[in-house]
Amino acid sequence: MKQQARQYKTQMVVVGSGLAGFAASIFARDRGITAAQIGNTGTIAYTTGYLDLLGSASGMVLDDPWKGLEVLRRDEPCHPLSRITDDNIRTSFHRFTKALSEMGVGYTEPGEHNLMALLPSGLIKPTLSVPETMRAGIEAYKADAKALIINFLGMQGFSATEFVTNLEPVWRNMIATTLSFPDMESGAQVYPEVMARALEVPAIREQLAVRIKAKLTDAECVGLPAILGIHKPDLVHRDMQKLIGVPVFEIPTLPPAVAGIRLREMFEQVLPANGLTLVPQQKAERLDLDDGGVTVYLEDSFGAVVIKAQAAILATGRFLSGGLTADHGIVRETLMDLSVSQPASRDDWHRQNYLDPRGHPVNRSGLEVDEHFRPLNDDGRPVDARLFAAGTVLAHQDWVRQRCGAGVAIASAYQAVDAACETLSTQA
Ligand SMILES: Cc1cc2nc3c(=O)[nH]c(=O)nc-3n(C[C@H](O)[C@H](O)[C@H](O)COP(=O)(O)OP(=O)(O)OC[C@H]3O[C@@H](n4cnc5c(N)ncnc54)[C@H](O)[C@@H]3O)c2cc1C
Missing domain, CATH: 3.50.50.60 (FAD/NAD(P)-binding domain)
Structure with a gap:
């Protein structure tokens, strides 16, 4: 019928x-x-x-x-x-x-000027409004702050070394490092979307924050590929900043990307x-x-x-x-x-x-x-x-x-x- x-x-x-x-x-x-x-x-x-x-x-x-x-x-x-x-x-x-x-x-209020925002390859582009989770990176770049840039074992679409190398002429104070993501340590491919969903669990945030703090030394801020949650990114972001103790910012990754x-x-x-x-x-x-x-x-x-x-x-x-x-x-x-x-x-x-x-x-x-x-x-x-x-x-x-x-x-x-x-x- x-x-x-x-x-x-x-x-x-x-x-x-x-x-x-x-x-x-x-x-x-x-x-x-x-x-x-x-x-x-x-x-x-x-x-x-x-x-x-x-x-x-x-x-x-x-x-x-x-x-x-x-x-x-x-x-x-x-x-x-x-x-x-x-x-x-x-x-x-x-x-x-x-x-x-x-x-x-959360998004930044559109203003009178473009913001100079970070791209995964270590280039900078003008844009009017960015997710709140990415704002601190723009400020750190402007201030030439000491930054620890992190990528993860098995993750494709973002290389901290490439990012730091390409930006070095204009942002000197950066160090790149590779960490393993909690429960994804085998070296097999890991995906930003899966990591972002995992970070909605408070215990995973705590484990990751411990690993980041161990590498922090005198860095004034931490840059991560965009993985800070899917449904409550601002909460995940705030919590990670609190656990690590310095401003944290996301850097967009290659598509398909968590921000979208x-x-x-x-x-x-x-x-x-x-x-x-x-x-x-x-x-x-x-x-x-x-x-x-x-x-x-x-x-x-x-x-x-x-x-x-x-x-x-x-x-x-x-x-x-x-x-x-x-x-x-x-x-x-x-x-x-x-x-x-x-x-x-x-x-x-x-x-x-x-x-x-x-x-x-x-x-x-x-x-x-x-x-x-x-x-x-x-x-x-x-x-x-x-x-x-x-x-x-x-x-x-x-x-x-x-x-x-x-x-x-x-x-x-x-x-x-x-x-x-x-x-x-x-x-x-
Ligand atoms: C790699 C990449 C990076 C980008 N980065 C940025 C950036 O940094 N900043 C920025 O401002 N913009 C960026 N963009 C552009 C942005 O994502 C959008 O492309 C743009 O804003 C246009 O949106 P749109 O809604 O017009 O078109 P689209 O986003 O292309 O949406 C069109 C929609 O129509 C649907 N559709 C088509 N045919 C039909 C049909 N017959 N019936 C029903 N649905 C249909 C499609 O499935 C799709 O959902 C980027 C795009 C890409 C591809």
């Missing part, structure tokens, strides 16, 4: 569960709008945890992202961030980081408890727009699901997350076959030199939108008054090179939800 589809009815449906999708659900919740969200694992598990607004503009590394936005608006008026006012970008970052901190992963897994698990636990209808680990198969409103179709392990809403936010990301795809000749949008802004021919996708500082034109492919963040058809008109787009699926940005991944995701989600609310009020 064929099972009936499960049906949900909400005001807004968000397709995608990356930073942009979750930011959209948070902004909808703030406005008292009922929402449903669908999405499988995307790039969120790959992130460092840093929230970049804008780290580079017109070839300059930016200390002041707000001045950088002025340059961006002058040189790249079509960039998604150029189309959002400073006020809205500030509000979106403040609301988002506040929500993260309230939900259980933390965010994903927190969103998946807290937002449904606050009213979000979340269909995790699934992809929308079809999105229809007709007189009945927006209808999204998908299938999960219990059968067919149909979500009916009054407005939709498409936040499906780029190639890695499956929002865009490319064959030998053309870049396509995967869910609705929307028009994609892209170079005229495949010959123009890449520049001759792989490391060309201008980047490659194909990386700026994506959806063209109007001032309300509604995707446009080839004729320049909105596809539908109820369809909005947010995040890195948008055209005219190269988030890797411009260090603006979270900035584009958070600010455009804010703008798209704001515009969608107008639609809802006209339908009310």
Whole structure:
């Protein structure tokens, strides 16, 4: 017997569960709008945890992202961030980081200047807000403090020696050491996510702290790969600092990384408890727009699901997350076959030199939108008054090179939800 589809009815449906999708659900919740969200694992598990607004503009590394936005608006008026006012970008970052901190992963308050944050390879990058567990590393780097940098036997994706060697020219007072992690001493491969879950157990924290203290000598702070818990990182962090007796900081590891897994698990636990209808680990198969409103179709392990809403936010990301795809000749949008802004021919996708500082034109492919963040058809008109787009699926940005991944995701989600609310009020 064929099972009936499960049906949900909400005001807004968000397709995608990356930073942009979750930011959209948070902004909808703030406005008292009922929402449903669908999405499988995307790039969120790959992130460092840093929230970049804008780290580079017109070839300059930016200390002041707000001045950088002025340059961006002058040189790249079509960039998604150029189309959002400073006020809205500030509000979106403040609301988002506040929500993260309230939900259980503390973030630093976004300020007027970029923070110079640590990368696993021992490089430094500009970013606007970092997890509280990583803050002390930025301060220690600035102060050239004596630091003990630790990696673990069997752990891949982070080498304390590489980190110290690469940073030595600008941070002289560091020593690298290798420890074994409690109950993982065999030398077999150990995984950051498993270590992070283990550190939620107080006895494991105590054992690790004893091993770290034995190596501390005169170090003023301790840097660890990002393993300080999944669900209560701030508690684990505070406890480790107390047990060791000096400031402790996390350094992001290579993907898949704990900082992103933390965010994903927190969103998946807290937002449904606050009213979000979340269909995790699934992809929308079809999105229809007709007189009945927006209808999204998908299938999960219990059968067919149909979500009916009054407005939709498409936040499906780029190639890695499956929002865009490319064959030998053309870049396509995967869910609705929307028009994609892209170079005229495949010959123009890449520049001759792989490391060309201008980047490659194909990386700026994506959806063209109007001032309300509604995707446009080839004729320049909105596809539908109820369809909005947010995040890195948008055209005219190269988030890797411009260090603006979270900035584009958070600010455009804010703008798209704001515009969608107008639609809802006209339908009310
Ligand atoms: C290695 C790496 C490191 C990064 N480091 C940083 C950093 O330090 N700072 C920073 O600011 N940003 C960083 N980012 C960027 C950041 O993680 C996000 O890529 C960015 O913020 C864009 O978010 P998004 O939500 O637009 O897209 P994504 O994060 O790509 O999310 C898109 C989502 O849509 C889902 N999806 C696609 N198709 C469908 C469908 N049909 N139905 C339902 N769901 C669908 C995907 O599964 C995914 O969940 C990093 C990314 C990577 C890969």
